[in-house]
Amino acid sequence: MTADRNTAGAAPPRTLFAKVWDAHVVAQEAGAPALLYIDLHLVHEVTSPQAFAGLRARGMSVRRPERTVATVDHSIPTVPDGAAAADAMAAAQIARMEENAQREGIRLYGTQSPGRGIVHVIGPELGLTQPGMTVVCGDSHTSTHGAFGALAFGIGTSEVEHVLATQCLLQRRPGVFEVRLTGRRPAGVTAKDIVLALLARIGVGGGTSHVFEYAGEGVRSLGMEERMTICNMSIEGGARAGMMAPDDTTFEYIAGREFAPKGKAWENALGRWRTLPGDEGAKFDRSLTIDLGELTPMITFGTNPGMGLPIGDPVPSPDDLPDATQASALRKALAYMALEPGRPLLGRPVDVVFIGSCTNGRISDLRQAASVLRGRTVAPSVRVLVVPGSLAVRRQAEAEGLDRVFLAAGAEWRNAGCSMCIAMNGDQLSPGQYAVSTSNRNFEGRQGKGGRTFLASPLTAAASAVTGRITDARRLDAEGVRS
Amino acid sequence: MKEFTRCSSRMVPLLVDNVDTDQIIPARFLKVTDKLGLGEHLFADWRYGADGRPKADFILNDARAQGAEILLAGDNFGCGSSREHAPWALAGFGFRAVISTSFADIFANNALKNGLLPLRLGGEDYRRVVALAAADPAARVTIDVSSQTLELPGGVRCAFPLDAFAKTCLLEGVDELGYILRFRDRIEAFEQAAGRS
Numbered sequence: 001m002t003a004d005r006n007t008a009g010a011a012p013p014r015t016l017f018a019k020v021w022d023a024h025v026v027a028q029e030a031g032a033p034a035l036l037y038i039d040l041h042l043v044h045e046v047t048s049p050q051a052f053a054g055l056r057a058r059g060m061s062v063r064r065p066e067r068t069v070a071t072v073d074h075s076i077p078t079v080p081d082g083a084a085a086a087d088a089m090a091a092a093q094i095a096r097m098e099e100n101a102q103r104e105g106i107r108l109y110g111t112q113s114p115g116r117g118i119v120h121v122i123g124p125e126l127g128l129t130q131p132g133m134t135v136v137c138g139d140s141h142t143s144t145h146g147a148f149g150a151l152a153f154g155i156g157t158s159e160v161e162h163v164l165a166t167q168c169l170l171q172r173r174p175g176v177f178e179v180r181l182t183g184r185r186p187a188g189v190t191a192k193d194i195v196l197a198l199l200a201r202i203g204v205g206g207g208t209s210h211v212f213e214y215a216g217e218g219v220r221s222l223g224m225e226e227r228m229t230i231c232n233m234s235i236e237g238g239a240r241a242g243m244m245a246p247d248d249t250t251f252e253y254i255a256g257r258e259f260a261p262k263g264k265a266w267e268n269a270l271g272r273w274r275t276l277p278g279d280e281g282a283k284f285d286r287s288l289t290i291d292l293g294e295l296t297p298m299i300t301f302g303t304n305p306g307m308g309l310p311i312g313d314p315v316p317s318p319d320d321l322p323d324a325t326q327a328s329a330l331r332k333a334l335a336y337m338a339l340e341p342g343r344p345l346l347g348r349p350v351d352v353v354f355i356g357s358c359t360n361g362r363i364s365d366l367r368q369a370a371s372v373l374r375g376r377t378v379a380p381s382v383r384v385l386v387v388p389g390s391l392a393v394r395r396q397a398e399a400e401g402l403d404r405v406f407l408a409a410g411a412e413w414r415n416a417g418c419s420m421c422i423a424m425n426g427d428q429l430s431p432g433q434y435a436v437s438t439s440n441r442n443f444e445g446r447q448g449k450g451g452r453t454f455l456a457s458p459l460t461a462a463a464s465a466v467t468g469r470i471t472d473a474r475r476l477d478a479e480g481v482r483s
Numbered sequence: 484m485k486e487f488t489r490c491s492s493r494m495v496p497l498l499v500d501n502v503d504t505d506q507i508i509p510a511r512f513l514k515v516t517d518k519l520g521l522g523e524h525l526f527a528d529w530r531y532g533a534d535g536r537p538k539a540d541f542i543l544n545d546a547r548a549q550g551a552e553i554l555l556a557g558d559n560f561g562c563g564s565s566r567e568h569a570p571w572a573l574a575g576f577g578f579r580a581v582i583s584t585s586f587a588d589i590f591a592n593n594a595l596k597n598g599l600l601p602l603r604l605g606g607e608d609y610r611r612v613v614a615l616a617a618a619d620p621a622a623r624v625t626i627d628v629s630s631q632t633l634e635l636p637g638g639v640r641c642a643f644p645l646d647a648f649a650k651t652c653l654l655e656g657v658d659e660l661g662y663i664l665r666f667r668d669r670i671e672a673f674e675q676a677a678g679r680s
Contacts, residue, residue: 037673092514158660446505
């Protein structure tokens with residue numbers, strides 16, 4: 001867009017992040033944040049009503065309604081017969097989203113739409129999410145869309161209003177944190193295990209004020225849905241966004257989807273997208289390498305996603321931590337979880353298994369869970385919810401007969417939504433219950449007041465559903481539970 | 484947004500690291516369509532027992548929290564979700580500043596847009612302030628945005644970082660959207676140049 005962009009010989013090598021950022025800076029005044037153009041604005045019912053109200057109070061309307069896409073996912077119930085919202089407030093919030101979208105001329109995947117689903121599942125599925133874009137949503141898991149080489153991050157409601165009004169946002173340029181994935185992962189190690197291993201290494205504040213740029217042959221070997229799982233939980237490391245350079249895997253995923261470019265426009269887009277990967281020699285502010293060959297299935301034991309460990313390891317002891325603050329945080333977490341240090345989680349009884357969410361609610365996740373549950377039954381003591389991330393995922397799963405696998409095993413086959421990941425829609429844990437959950441947050445009360453969450457992969461979740469205890473899916477046959 | 488120049492208050496210590504926004508305001512309170520009334524749900528699950536009564540041992544239920552405007556928090560405050568309900572709830576309770584060694588990015592952005600100052604101190608100053616709050620619960624400290632200092636009793640001043648833009652917004656009560664709207668022509672030109680019109 002600017003002349004100096006063409007003097008390639010003099011330009012220093014740039015990261016993927018820098019290329020996308022630079023291409024979207026509308027203005028940059030000295031001492032002020034950059035004014036960044038937003039290509040795609042995703043909106044849901046929980047974080048938008050105050051933004052639309054603010055816009056109206058100023059007598060403004062949405063600047064680019066065609067760049068805004070809305071759905072209802074957080075407070076919508078997932079009961080299979082499509083019953084009404086959990087309560088009057090949730091119903092009012094859903095109705096407000098639908099009114100706001102209609103008034104502003106925004107495309108809405110509402111309660112009755114077959115395209116409805118979790119905002120971070122439907123964006124990619126509809127082909128709305130594309131490489132090189134800036135994507136925002138009033139939702140921290142917007143980082144998911146970075147799997148396509150987009151710069152995608154969560155924003156607050158004031159910022160939702162800014163984007164509705166101007167299609168722009170004021171942003172301070174973050175640092176770039178390279179996460180290099182090398183080696184080949186052993187069988188039974190999923191994308192969820194990779195990201196939980198990263199979080200266990202850096203902690204929940206390790207990526208603050210940075211964007212993760214995942215690189216290395218370990219990324220190339222991942223499918224798009226696996227990439228989304230990893231980028232999704234970048235925010236759990238404190239990074240606003242996680243990005244992966246687009247490649248043929250990316251292009252194959254996008255091709256032919258509803259909002260993907262078609263014909264000549266597709267060829268042009270491919271040409272642009274192929275220039276996005278970071279240049280050789282581009283500098284990162286921080287770097288870290290993870291050898292996938294050393295990983296095993298991971299599970300969390302504490303009350304933040306950084307408190308994770310290899311599934312066979314014992315729960316750490318506060319007495320082994322030299323830092324008093326860390327020791328006290330661990331003590332607090334173990335008290336909430338009612339866990340004893342020094343003992344492994346394996347074999348520990350659980351009450352609920354939740355398979356779903358924007359982290360692990362896509363078709364490949366459901367296929368993994370079904371591969372474990374096929375021909376098996378869930379333990380009678382466990383409630384198992386399988387919640388597709390979107391109605392399209394639900395239809396695809398049914399076309400493949402996965403719903404029958406889940407139902408035959410004794411699991412609940414639910415409607416699409418955020419469900420028990422956010423616990424504001426009727427799906428929630430009771431106080432004191434333990435859950436193995438494929439979602440992204442194990443904060444105190446996240447899945448219901450007093451509920452206790454172990455985050456893990458769909459394989460681990462499904463294996464634990466079968467035994468009723470925390471189970472390593474690789475050892476399920478050894479436990480002799482196939483019926 | 485209301486201007487923020489100075490604030491003088493007792494501190495309310497909540498010295499837990501990695502306090503996430505699900506603790507600040509649990510998701511079940513996010514079904515609102517306005518910003519009001521969230522202060523009473525601030526830290527709901529730590530603040531109220533199963534019977535709905537205030538827990539005597541939680542700091543927000545202590546007399547020193549009543550009327551206080553400064554929360555003294557642990558590292559990486561506000562991690563987790565992007566919900567702006569978190570600063571709305573803190574401001575709704577009456578807080579005007581949160582002191583910590585670091586803040587989650589989205590929380591800090593959201594806080595500033597609501598005139599709630601995320602005040603970051605270096606380790607040594609932070610420890611000094613924590614010691615002060617422990618030794619003298621009634622101690623008042625004064626935040627001065629213009630000089631970017633936190634003044635302790637006895638005149639000790641701790642400097643804190645604040646970028647020039649955020650500082651101007653606080654001091655003058657600048658509405659960020661108003662600032663962005665000044666770039667209307669640039670936005671239009673950008674859309675045309677980039678084929679986004």
